[in-house]
Amino acid sequence: MSGLDTTQLFAVAAALGWASGLRLYAVVFLTGLAGTLGWVQLPAGLHVLQNPLMLGASALMMATEFFADKIPGIDTVWDVLHTLVRIPAGAALAAGVFGMDQASTAAVAAVLGGLLAATSHAAKATTRAAVNTSPEPFSNWGLSLAGDGAVPLMLWLSWVHPWVFFAGLAVAVLVMGVLIWVLAKFLRQLLRRFARAIPN
Known part of the structure; x- marks a missing residue:
């Protein structure tokens, strides 16, 4: 385990899940x-991220995603x-924040991370499709x-200021929930208009 307390570990787990839905x-x-640079001490379950091959592959994919996300239409396909x-x-x-030595807590973190990733991904995908x-x-x-x-801001806050991160996360999830609800209705109406405009 790292030197982080339980609050910090859950903050990091939540940040990793939420941010994964975006980038x-x-x-x-x-x-x-x-x-790798020693800025943070990663929990044992995340040490694989420091592997040079993992760093190289993720850097390449990060650059690809950066440019794909700037092109209208391509960003929606990517999402x-x-x-x-x-x-x-x-x-x-x-x-991975908790690892196999805390299997039950890791399972809770996995559910939390998956739900947060689903929320941020859905908000991103619907917002970009509407835009x-x-x-x-x-x-x-x-x-x-x-x-x-x-993404880097929320990751940094989760490590250094977990309670500030939790406050920011609560606001972000609330805003994203509203966006999903509003924009999903907009996209459904747009699709219905498009379908009606297509001649039979």
């Missing part, structure tokens, strides 16, 4: 890099393809850059 490869790379990747990865990373209905790219770029900044 999975950035989460893997930044966490592994922080451990759809990663629906089955981000959620289980978020659960696995959250569980892509606009022809201008600037709102798309702005949302993408906001995600690029939010």
Whole structure:
């Protein structure tokens, strides 16, 4: 185990899960890099992220995702393809905070991480799909850059200021829940209009 107390460990697990729904490869790379450089002491279950091969692969995928996320349309395809990747990865990373020596706690963390990853992924996917209905790219770029900044910020807060992180997470989850509800209705209405416009 690392030198973190239980509150910090749950904060890190929640951050890994939530951020994985937005930028999975950035989460893997930044966490592994922080451990490698000695900025944080990673729990044993996350030591694999410090492996040079893992760092190299996650850096490559992080760069790919960075550019794919800036292109309207491509970002939506990328999100759809990663629906089955981000959620289980978020659960696995959250569980890795506690490792097999605390199997029951790791299971709780896995559920928490998976739910948070699903929430952030769904909010991101619906928001970007809605924004892509606009022809201008600037709102798309702005949302993408906001995600690029939010991930390292929330990861850092989880390690250094866990209670501030929990407050920020509560606000983020609330906002994301509202976005999912509102934008899902908007996208359904848009699809219905599109279907009606197609000649039989």
